[in-house]
Amino acid sequence: MGGAGVGRVTAAAARGFATAEIIAVGSELLTPFKVDTNSLLVTSRLNELGIQVLAKAVVGDDRSSLMAIFRQALARVDLVVMIGGLGPTADDVTRDIVAEALGRPLAIDMEILQRIERRFAARGYRMPEINRKQAMVPRGATPIPNAHGTAPGLWIDKGDRGVLMLPGPPRELELMLAAFARDVLAPRAGAERLHRRVLRIAGRPESHVDELVQPIYARWRDADPPVETTILAAPGQIELHLTVRSADSAAAEARLARSIEEVSEALGPDIFSTDGRALEEVVGDLLRERGLRIAVGESCTGGLITSRLTDVAGSSAYVQAAIVAYSNQAKVDLLEVPEALFAEHGAVSEPVARAMAEGARARGRAEIGVGVTGIAGPSGGTPEKPVGTVAIAVVGPGPAVRVRTFTFPPGRAMVKSQAAQAALDQVRRAILEHRE
């Protein structure tokens, strides 16, 4: 190797890997039915090390497309991560393409071969001949052990550039990547790390959050270190992502803590989480801390509120019961809603929501009762109560009563999910206000 090559290696090694491209290999990822999600995990790991993903690609088992895309990526970024295409079949072309593009011929690695043979033997099989392919390694590549599958990962360190090949099954990829990022990649990345916090907000539209936060983050952009912000909107929830890129972890974390304080002052209790917890986890934690139990009477949400509450491990400690009552008859039979309320106010009304909440609380022997009744659509709307009208009541803790009527944009799935989100948020606010 000449002096110029060595010089380049030294400079790059000093700078550290800063940019990456991810190439997911697999024809199924080019159908209308399957989306590449592995790259999200890889991106997350790379970002933590301050490595920015400049582009992602999905390629099938078409050799010439893969060759072209791999070569181009290698010319553009410091680190190319290939996901998938390491299986034993003729369609699995990743290692062939990388070997050819880098001029590093494949040779069998006896240690890997024996490991694969043992893996089959342990299950009482002989290794099929085609699996030999999974023991082929480009010259100079380092195998990365795979605790959960036959194909090892492969790492090629070219000094100023790196190529990482990972298997497609998420369970195999995740473990392998965690160890690799910690042991191999972290020392090769630059000194800068990416620090990130996610604020979750309920009860305000995106434009409103943006308007309130805009003047704050204009200031942050000029801070040292600067804070970058991204807003992501989901039904009934806004996420504010704050990121600081810095080699000084303590300064970055302090900067983020101050930023969260500033946003919290502007948005108050609309922020329900600053540590990644979902709304059902926040509600669950509040219930557990206060020793409260909850019972839910659901109509238009059809069980979704309770399903979300019970997504949380340990929720059996505070979820007492839920009753899904679609028909008026079921609301009378199971939730003790007085029949007269239907004629007087209609099934979708605040008095019925409140009666459902009270019935659920009594029947479920809980401290907090929730009642939700609404029109999920597509039919059932009227001019006064269009599709998307939902009445939500929370009774308790103690004598507290909250009743509100929402009008959500139509679309059955959207109405269900927004109503469930709003109901959980009302429970959260009821518990928080009870403290004060």
Next chain:
Amino acid sequence: MGGAGVGRVTAAAARGFATAEIIAVGSELLTPFKVDTNSLLVTSRLNELGIQVLAKAVVGDDRSSLMAIFRQALARVDLVVMIGGLGPTADDVTRDIVAEALGRPLAIDMEILQRIERRFAARGYRMPEINRKQAMVPRGATPIPNAHGTAPGLWIDKGDRGVLMLPGPPRELELMLAAFARDVLAPRAGAERLHRRVLRIAGRPESHVDELVQPIYARWRDADPPVETTILAAPGQIELHLTVRSADSAAAEARLARSIEEVSEALGPDIFSTDGRALEEVVGDLLRERGLRIAVGESCTGGLITSRLTDVAGSSAYVQAAIVAYSNQAKVDLLEVPEALFAEHGAVSEPVARAMAEGARARGRAEIGVGVTGIAGPSGGTPEKPVGTVAIAVVGPGPAVRVRTFTFPPGRAMVKSQAAQAALDQVRRAILEHRE
């Protein structure tokens, strides 16, 4: 233009667009939080026209990466579809890059400008100056009207190649693409169309389905027209995608109908849908057809079964009620489960599941009752009943009783979703067997 160029155009026009690449533009798609799903819709539309997607890319607002990726795509495929990056800000670089790469300078299109100005005026605003950018059009490009937003789509027809630029918001993209595919792309695609049917299967593992179907689809590969198959596995559900590529629609559809018959013979009632319906829709249709109503008693599924049943429009006609009873007390209070069963068999047992089903049916005044009790985890497992153990009972129609115990792989969300899927499948089988 020389003779060679014209010759190329003629040949390509005769052949029709056969290959495509999709480039999604947007920095948010390079974060760990957001995945590109627009390309699935685009892929679906292109496939219907027989156009194969060879690769997909995601690029941020980095001009040089986008330029390189666009140029390379254009060299490889007949049709390049760019999604996003058509907004008014400095980060929206799609039209600039395409104009530069193709040597077609941007010029303002007065008609588009006026349309954008009118759009703002209709809401009582003056158009911000930056939005002028959205009226810039590469020379020779055809604007595609956007009913739902300010940015029009753009179409550049180079004879042998085409570049389509679509806005990122799904609502805008979907409508625009449907019209464009029908009016512009269909006549430019080849004569071949892609015909696809999806079979959905419950109650068998993927390897089992594969083994049964393998000999059948070995035959199909050699048929004329050949049938391609893909298996996709989701929790509790296997999808078998059958596709036929042919210029003769009638022959392709007949071939698919025969193929579905052959698979149906091999898999029998394990196939629950051949027309794209989800399991909850199939169950809903069976209930409606037979005039049956259902009530559900849920423990470990926490409302998920009922939430899925009520995802279907019109489900209020047959979903009577559901009771989510986590604690033994709630099972006694709300589902009339005899207390003695807990001591005798444990809360997770077939007798308790059956009692829950009967209680739900009685309380809900329904013809079919479902009872599900299990251990979702992470805690609560024992050596005899590990996490993932779920007892499912279906009582009705009439005197029919089905009770089964499943052991699902652990993972709280997985146990919930697999148990819900299995319960719905047991209801389906109960109704089908009742007919016979």
